[in-house]
Amino acid sequence: MPFEWFVAIRYLREGRVQTLLILAAVSVGVSVIVFLSALINGLQTSLLKQTLGTQPHITLVPAELVARPLFAATTVAATTIEKSPQRLQSINQWPTVLEQVERVPGVVAASNTVTGAAFATRGVAEKPVLVHGVDPERFLSVIDVRSKMKAGYFRVSGDGVVIGVGLASLLGLAIGDKLRLSTTLGDDALVVVRGIFDLGNKDVNERWVISTLRVAQTLFDLPAGASSLELRVASVFDADTIAKDLAERTGLEANSWMKVNAQLLVGLRSQSNSKVMIQFFVVIAVALGIASVLIVSVVQKSREIGILRAVGTPASRVLRVFLIQGGVLGLTGSITGCALGALFAKFFQTLASNADGSPIFPVELSPGLFAGASALAILIGLGSALLPARRAARLDPGEAIRHG
Amino acid sequence: MADAQPVLQVEQLVKEFGDGVVTRVLHGIDLQLQRGELVALIGPSGSGKSTLLNLIGLLDRPTSGRVILQGKDTRGLDDRALTQLRGETLGFVFQFHHLLPAFTAQENVMLPAYARAGQPSAAMRERAAEMLRAVGLAAKITTRITDLSGGQQQRVAIARALAHDPPLVLADEPTGNLDTASADEVFELMRRCNAERGTTFLVVTHDPRIAARCARVIEIVDGRIAR
Ligand SMILES: Nc1ncnc2c1ncn2[C@@H]1O[C@H](COP(=O)(O)OP(=O)(O)OP(=O)(O)O)[C@@H](O)[C@H]1O
Numbered sequence: 023m024p025f026e027w028f029v030a031i032r033y034l035r036e037g038r039v040q041t042l043l044i045l046a047a048v049s050v051g052v053s054v055i056v057f058l059s060a061l062i063n064g065l066q067t068s069l070l071k072q073t074l075g076t077q078p079h080i081t082l083v084p085a086e087l088v089a090r091p092l093f094a095a096t097t098v099a100a101t102t103i104e105k106s107p108q109r110l111q112s113i114n115q116w117p118t119v120l121e122q123v124e125r126v127p128g129v130v131a132a133s134n135t136v137t138g139a140a141f142a143t144r145g146v147a148e149k150p151v152l153v154h155g156v157d158p159e160r161f162l163s164v165i166d167v168r169s170k171m172k173a174g175y176f177r178v179s180g181d182g183v184v185i186g187v188g189l190a191s192l193l194g195l196a197i198g199d200k201l202r203l204s205t206t207l208g209d210d211a212l213v214v215v216r217g218i219f220d221l222g223n224k225d226v227n228e229r230w231v232i233s234t235l236r237v238a239q240t241l242f243d244l245p246a247g248a249s250s251l252e253l254r255v256a257s258v259f260d261a262d263t264i265a266k267d268l269a270e271r272t273g274l275e276a277n278s279w280m281k282v283n284a285q286l287l288v289g290l291r292s293q294s295n296s297k298v299m300i301q302f303f304v305v306i307a308v309a310l311g312i313a314s315v316l317i318v319s320v321v322q323k324s325r326e327i328g329i330l331r332a333v334g335t336p337a338s339r340v341l342r343v344f345l346i347q348g349g350v351l352g353l354t355g356s357i358t359g360c361a362l363g364a365l366f367a368k369f370f371q372t373l374a375s376n377a378d379g380s381p382i383f384p385v386e387l388s389p390g391l392f393a394g395a396s397a398l399a400i401l402i403g404l405g406s407a408l409l410p411a412r413r414a415a416r417l418d419p420g421e422a423i424r425h426g
Numbered sequence: 427m428a429d430a431q432p433v434l435q436v437e438q439l440v441k442e443f444g445d446g447v448v449t450r451v452l453h454g455i456d457l458q459l460q461r462g463e464l465v466a467l468i469g470p471s472g473s474g475k476s477t478l479l480n481l482i483g484l485l486d487r488p489t490s491g492r493v494i495l496q497g498k499d500t501r502g503l504d505d506r507a508l509t510q511l512r513g514e515t516l517g518f519v520f521q522f523h524h525l526l527p528a529f530t531a532q533e534n535v536m537l538p539a540y541a542r543a544g545q546p547s548a549a550m551r552e553r554a555a556e557m558l559r560a561v562g563l564a565a566k567i568t569t570r571i572t573d574l575s576g577g578q579q580q581r582v583a584i585a586r587a588l589a590h591d592p593p594l595v596l597a598d599e600p601t602g603n604l605d606t607a608s609a610d611e612v613f614e615l616m617r618r619c620n621a622e623r624g625t626t627f628l629v630v631t632h633d634p635r636i637a638a639r640c641a642r643v644i645e646i647v648d649g650r651i652a653r
């Protein structure tokens with residue numbers, strides 16, 4: 023074993039109580055970081071997944087329709103739409119635009135849709151709905167509904183439609199049942215339920231009716247038209263930038279999910295900020311802990327350090343002896359800390375769960391998180407050992423032996 | 427030629443302490459030690475013996491004058507070079523043994539060599555064990571320093587000072603806190619080493635019996651060589 027390691031480990035073992043105390047402190051610190059990150063990352067991931075599970079990353083609509091958020095999933099202003107039975111507009115030459123936007127870097131999928139408000143009636147029951155006329159394969163590559171089917175299949179062809187579980191229960195619909203869709207302008211269509219989905223959002227489940235393009239085009243009197251283009255991008259947080267770019271290229275109104283969900287984003291951001299703040303203070307506390315233990319050790323051992331120097335130990339080796347102690351404290355503390363944090367997180371997850379058995383507080387324990395926390399702890403260890411180590415290396419051997 | 431060259435040459439060594447009020451502790455010391463000498467350094471308390479030893483041991487720098495070790499002028503050497511020279515040519519025995527309490531006797535003896543090489547070797551371990559056997563501690567090789575008596579600890583310190591066969595050993599009151607029997611034993615050890623290996627010893631002592639057994643005695647009074 024190299025000299026520095028030999029001496030460092032012996033010193034750590036010699037000051038057993040101090041070493042154990044500081045290891046406990048580092049472990050608790052690291053476990054707080056791991057636990058907090060796991061919880062907040064988990065929450066954010068599931069929130070994002072839920073939000074993006076029911077809306078495209080970017081929606082392109084004709085510029086005139088600025089005031090109407092057509093596709094704001096959770097806040098579909100059905101009432102607003104009801105009040106203004108304005109005719110839907112088609113995007114000019116949408117096939118060309120579709121081809122154009124598909125080639126824009128960052129855009130991974132695009133779907134042309136006809137989306138509009140209508141009423142669904144079955145017998146005497148009537149409910150306001152939002153009809154999405156889609157090209158099934160294109161639509162599914164933007165919003166994955168197929169894996170969320172609760173009954174039947176995603177079979178959108180001919181007069182087949184899929185609806186949400188909410189609407190199905192409101193109207194008492196089952197697979198194979200018929201329902202009538204009608205608009206305030208007087209058009210209507212008779213369709214058959216082929217599948218029932220659950221997208222995990224009450225509003226969407228109660229309002230969405232996904233039909234073929236043709237059904238919607240007829241219903242809203244947009245022959246061969248598309249009222250919006252819906253896009254999926256590779257990296258969700260680039261959506262805003264790409265949307266701005268697309269608006270410029272196409273002259274259309276481009277709404278990104280980030281704009282539609284501005285409040286959610288503010289919430290996520292402040293959550294992340296408070297996480298960073300807490301972690302920052304934990305890091306400071308851990309660093310101060312390690313540094314103070316090592317400084318005390320250097321003071322206690324200044325005579326011994328003087329002896330080591332007197333018998334020919336280079337100052338650089340003395341420096342490394344203390345750096346290694348800091349690094350080892352950080353590393354060991356991070357291993358137990360990661361385990362402890364993961365345990366906390368797992369335990370917390372079991373405390374509360376949704377009706378379907380999924381946890382209310384989903385935690386996200388990734389290898390990256392452990393690696394990050396460990397790297398951080400080692401850096402803290404080395405960083406906080408730097409001052410004591412330099413102090414040790416600079417000790418004047420004669421002085422240290424005389425007064426140490 | 428090597429024989430003609432003194433192991434240690436001290437020329438006009440002056441040491442002052444303090445920034446504002448300067449106290450001159452050593453007033454121009456001249457001294458030469460030849461190979462194989464066993465020299466006692468005596469003098470009243472506060473006369474500057476330890477200060478002189480620290481300067482010779484390269485643990486402290488003189489205000490003026492110079493220390494020449496084995497023909498090598500140590501003025502102007504940087505910390506790295508001083509550390510290396512110290513490790514190669516000097517052995518230290520202090521009044522309070524100055525061993526490392528966290529380590530065993532053997533580890534303490536091999537530590538200087540280990541520190542310089544960076545890696546341990548079987549030869550180092552064997553050498554340390556051999557030195558401990560030579561000072562009569564064959565049974566204590568793997569014992570922790572803190573479990574040894576004062577006399578035993580001082581013998582470990584001597585083993586450590588001699589392990590790398592330095593040409594010059596500096597001992598500051600090596601028997602200072604030992605009972606008479608242990609003190610005799612420790613001094614005898616140094617004398618034997620001096621006789622067998624030709625190691626030069628400079629021994630600071632307050633014990634007249636020990637000074638009397640040294641071939642040469644240097645007395646310092648008030649920072650000057652009196653005899
Ligand atoms: N670092 C220092 N700063 C200031 N004065 C010092 C320092 N070291 C030693 N002195 C002074 O130098 C003088 C000589 O001290 P030194 O330790 O060399 O004496 P000594 O001969 O070894 O005494 P003793 O026999 O008691 O060990 C003393 O007056 C002491 O106070």
Ligand SMILES: [Mg+2]
Pocket residue numbers: 475476477
């Ligand atoms: Mg003294």
